[in-house]
Amino acid sequence: MNDSPGWASPGSAPSDGRPPENSGETGPTGRAPESTPSGSKWSKEQPPAGQWSAPSGTPQRSHAQTPPRQGRNGAPQGGWGARGPGGWGGPPPAAKPGVIPLRPLGLGDILDGSVSTARAHWRTVLGVTVVVAVLVQIADILLQKFVLPAPTPITADPETNPTEALRQSLDSMQDTMISTVPSLLIGMIGTLFTTALLTIVVSRSVLGRAVSLGDAWREAKPRLPHLLGLTLLLTLGALAIMTVGMLPGWLLGSAGGAALAALGALAAAVVVVWLWIRFSLASPALMLERQSIGQALRRSSKLVQGSWWRVFGIQLVTALLTAIVSMLIVMLFSTIALVTDGSGLDGLVKGDASEFSWAFLVIGGIGAVIASCITYPISAGVSVLLYIDQRIRREALDLDLARAAGLPGYDTEQSPDQTPGN
Template identity: 45%
Template sequence: MNDSPGWATPGSSPSDGEHPGASGEQPQPPSQPADAPKWSAEQPPPGQWQSPAAGQNPPPPAQPGAGWGGYPPQPPPHGGQYGPQYGYPGGPGQWGQPPAAKPGVIPLRPLGLGEILDGAVATMRSHWRSVLPITLVVATVVQVLSMLVQKFMLEDLTSTLDRENPTPDQLLSAVGGALPVTAATQFIDFVAGVLVTAMLTMIFSRAVLGRHSSVSEAWRDARPQLLRLIGLTCLLAVGLILLAAVLILPVALSRNPGLLVLGSFLWLGLAIWLGIKFSLASPALMLERSTVFKAFARSSKLVSGAWWRIFWITLLTAIITAIFAAIIVLPLQMLGFSAFGDGLDSMQDPAAQTAWGPLLLTAIGLIIAQSVVLPIQSGVTVLLYVDQRIRREGLDLELARAAGVENYGTTGG
């Protein structure tokens, strides 16, 4: 048995934006390999979605041409089309169809925006014993290290700066001295983000099946892919930096304000486009146990034709989490400056920003906020990945089988 607790490597799948059976042809049963349609015959033999609890019998080993977890692939339900059964946008829909199975935090059908957000929150609420320790510990470590870096590195910079009339040399020195501080805090955030993303992805993958996962299980499942996830994240960052070097640096050197604005907007647009295009690479890497470049290709394929939908869902999630974080952090930050400084006016004083009181209360607010924000962001990304695979590849059939849902996808419901 494959001991991978992640998701099956998809192999060949239907064309982007199409569902099996959409042309009106009835798929052949798996017992006819010679004439079997492409969507079922090329289901991946090596992978599986399974994370059996202790004491459960493992699924049978995968056979050639088998689907998720080694079981024979099944044709699409209800006339060979996903649309009539689920009624998702683009499908005609039918009244009186049985509701989709819901073994875990989401129903096994194409998801709407509310269901994706609700699934992320439901996982955080019902699996808090696994989610909260990960995010709380990581957020605490990140904020403590960031607070120490800001305290001892920025304090030296502000002490040498003339607050009333800083000279150009002083400002240049302050900017140059702030770069190591920024680099250090960004590196801390980067490592923490990779660790949280890896472990939460495994928790969400089990929550979809209605299974709980402990912190130790999440770490065990995520650890083999950590280096690849670091490489994937680094490649994205390097790509954005090189893109900035090509589009912004030349016009910045020319000192033409108009070209600088144009280059900045062009870079921002391309950065957003690439960010959404490869937004599903992380769950593809972790759950399909793939390589870095295969994960990029998978994300590009899954996002194709749904870029705007994923963009709006991602943007809405970012806005919601930013508002929540601001509600938590800003009051504590203002309290810190009011109680340990000279009131809110001291928020503009560089020396007051490195005082222990404001730094400590701000760090506490960020710890609370990140403990909630990180699971929601990771959960939305994982559920977007699940949703796209359900829409394009009929993943719900394999999820239902892995979750033990009987007679799912058959004509009898």
């Protein structure tokens, strides 16, 4: 049996003040203790159940647990000190005032908490995601239809003119990046608003409290400029790292330069992923702890330190799940759009959005909105719950959350309106 922090293991030492048998010491009466039958090392008189106390001098903060129920004689029922058919009972279950138990979380707990939040507060969650996703899709469709240029087609024969083929490939890649950046910026702004509002929703749902769209907006609105600055800083930093990695290859402009650019892009991508994980908890830290951009970055780095691979694994699994769900929905609606209007196939082949018909774009946009309404809450919920989990593991935040939720048996000095970041 594993020992939990703050609890003395039953039977680990005599608790009635008498020395252990065969130790050569005398008891309180001056006589040696009597031997028990069959050479047993246990004393005839055992302490009553439920009287094991925490070891002195160890002011550790154990994780929040549901206080044991009291029987009619005042003895606890269940948990440590409870005798059952199998002997000593296990530790009491963790308190769960909201969508997650107040203890260190696993991947299943985090994903379940994200889905439970969306189900428990579906009106608020849908109100946020539908409005943002529709606006993002409208702006993206208009940009692709009327503003962004079509990619440069590759017409050179690579066998006869490799230099010209390489040049056209680089030009096509440049056009693709130019057409992708505005869409990424629009998506980033949409993600900004959904992250800000859903962070408040998830933090309230952890305490088991309802929150309306108006409440979430009033609480998140003052932090939006800081969150925008943080998002731009991380995005521009990633673009700068990728540019520096690929720049030497671009300057050479030959076959060797292309290989060098690909190698530099790979190295830069590794650095970007490492920084992305290291600062992945900066957004919830900024929103819930009301810190500045620099303080939020340092806070995230501190929380992730020593747990980089675990955070990376959870974020990677979440990204894969949301990508698969989004891809399946988008493919379904794209197929419906192609069946409805076959002219959109030409645009797909050429990679030119201006060739798409309005029917194709509208049906595809509906699929993208549905996919966003499913994936946005999960991504935001995982980020916030992962932040809370790291604080539970490092700072015993679960005890503060139990007090903030007003659970019986905990100190209520803090305000019951406290959120996980305060």
